[in-house]
Amino acid sequence: MKCDLSIELLSGYLDGELDDEQRVFVEKHLKQCRRCRNAFKEFALLDEQIRKQKFEEPSREFIFGVNRRIIDKVKKKKPFFIFRYTPVFAPAAVAILLFVVLINISKHERMIGIDDRVVYAEITPRQKLELQIPESKIVDxxxxxxxxxxxxxxxxxxxxxxxxxxxxxxxxxxxxxxxxxxxxxxxxxxxxxxxxxxxxxxxxxxxxxxxxxxxxxxxxxxxxxxxxxxxxxxxxxxxxxxxxxxxxxxxxxxxxx
Amino acid sequence: MYNSIESDDTLIDMIKKGDCDAFNPLVERYKMSLYRLMYRMVYNRDDAEDLVEEAFIKAYKSISTFEIGKSFYAWISRIAVNNAINFLKKEKRSTVQPLEWHEHSLADKKGDPVKMTKQKLLKERIGAAMAKLPEEFRTILLLRVEENFSYAEIGRVLKIPKGTVMSRLARARQKLRKIFEEME
Structure with a gap:
């Protein structure tokens, strides 16, 4: 007899993940095919053995101390309320700061800050000058x-x-x-x-x-x-x-x- | 103080409101299950313990993304499994050797098979066969068989489609059966 059952369907049937049509098809096939029945039994046995697998017991330190260690670490990591939203606020804060700085820079370009004294920079006069004086009513x-x-x-x-x-x-x-x-x-x-x-x-x-x-x-x-x-x-x-x-x-x- | 009466959702709600002590019952509730899963993946006690601890800390840090009403264990398993996969990749350990296998070899050398019952031998063989499986097969089998995750849940944990889960599981079982037979 020709066996046309895929291994995926057999595995899916074992896991109960097939739809009704597939399930009926697999059940019908298993009744007729000894080879697939054996494969199914082997898969089921392997699953059972996997569940019964031994594992090394965790250390006493883990059993009794891991809770405290985890809680201590998460308490240390607990951020201040305001910093919880840092990913959201940080770019906005930087943008605002940049805006304020740029505004102030441009203001300084327009205004001269002088208090009571003027810092004087001594310069040497030149004979050749690049002079540009715009024409205006009061200037010839x-x-x-x-x-x-x-x-x-x-x-x-x-x-x-x-x-x-x-x-x-x-x-x-x-x-x-x-x-x-x-x-x-x-x-x-x-x-x-x-x-x-x-x-x-x-x-x-x-x-x-x-x-x-x-x-x-x-x-x-x-x-x-x-x-x-x-x-x-x-x-x-x-x-x-x-x-x-x-x-x-x-x-x-x-x-x- | 908290006790076992509070549901996962209640505790998570408290944690989200800033009460980190509410995390303690969750750790207590799931640490052993997670340890078992991690041990099956890395077959080393110290590594498994570290991975469990790391998974809980990561879970706490991203607890705000957890949707109340869903399974906390499935969620933290996803974190832990991904940690373990990264760990194995980093350590370049695609296959591992369980402790039982060493014990078995030792017992053979001592010529003391008396204590080795048929059942015990079978357990050791399955442990050794599982350890010989490639990491992706071992992980998917553990999630399905040990953790009883549905295909959809496995798909979410491993970030693969449901169809891939189905075919990978079938291939994993086939491979495990082959390894198991070769060890007989």
Whole structure:
């Protein structure tokens, strides 16, 4: 007799995992096929032996101590409530932190932080300058270009306010730079003649803070600041890009023209 | 304190709420069954004990993913079996030797077969035959025969389709029968 029963069906029948149709088919076959009946009996016997298999008893330490060890370990691993959700919150927290930092960085680019002192970076004037002064109502570009001067102011003596009509040139400095810029305000500024007058102007050319004095780090001068604050100079540029800047406000002698 | 009255689901609910002491009755309830399963897989007492401990700790750490209402033992068995499979792969031990086999060889050498009853010899032979089975066959046979898992449960534990469970089990039985016959 030809045996057409697969080993899978025989095994599945032993495990009670066949559907009704398969089960009926296997039962019918087993009644007719001695070879498959023997194989089925052998499988069943092996299963029984597997269940009766001996195993080495666990150690006393395991029987009596494993509970305590496991509980101690899980108590140690128990995270703080807030950190249970770390996988969810951590990326969000990092994103928020990054956002705040970026916002603050961009704010710092727009605003100049000055308290009572201005850190002054000494620079060497150059003869060749890359000057870009945008055309505006109060600035004559040609006139402004002429006002590029070497920084020659004296830093001693008494303060003297130059007349409003006197032209003013500004030598701009900024930290870490070695470029020199000359700005113009159309002759509206009045600055002390014989002392350092240093201002911070924003990227639009507006005066923000002013410090005066004869030392390397001039003191903040609120009187002068009030006088000059808000006045607009030519917007300073570095390599064509508008920028904030420290500037020295220095009266220019008529002879320089 | 907890006792055996609380159901698995009640205890797991307490654990999920932060009461880690509620894990203790679960460990007590299933540690021996898991040890037996692990021992059958690795045939080494110390390794089996370590695997049981590791399985419980992993289960505790991921208890939030356990669905109340399902079998905790089936769930932790899955964790333990996967641990054991990884362990055997790491140790490169596809086949193992049970303790009984060593005892049997020793008894033979001593020429003391008196204590070896027919039943005992049969048990030792099946242990040795099982140990000679490739790991994937041994695991699936243990899950089905020892643990009485359904094909669907075995499929979930081993991450294989039900049809594969059926064919692999059939091949495992065939292979075991062949090894067993060769040892006669």
């Amino acid at each position: 570009v040609k006139e402004a270009e002429k006002k590029i001067v070497a920084k020659t102011e004296t830093r001693a003596g008494t303060s003297e306010i130059t007349p409003a009509s006197e032209e003013v040139a500004k030598i701009a400095t900024y930290e870490g730079a070695d470029e020199l810029y000359t700005l113009d305000d159309g002759g509206e500024l009045q600055v002390p003649k014989d002392q350092i007058t240093r201002a911070i102007i924003d990227s639009t050319g507006r005066v923000l803070k002013v410090a005066t004095g004869n030392s390397i780090i001039p003191e903040r001068d609120t009187v002068m600041e009030n006088r000059l604050q808000g006045q607009r100079l030519t917007a300073p540029t570095i390599a064509g890009k508008k920028t904030q800047m420290y500037v020295d406000l220095t009266p220019v002698q008529k002879a320089n023209h």
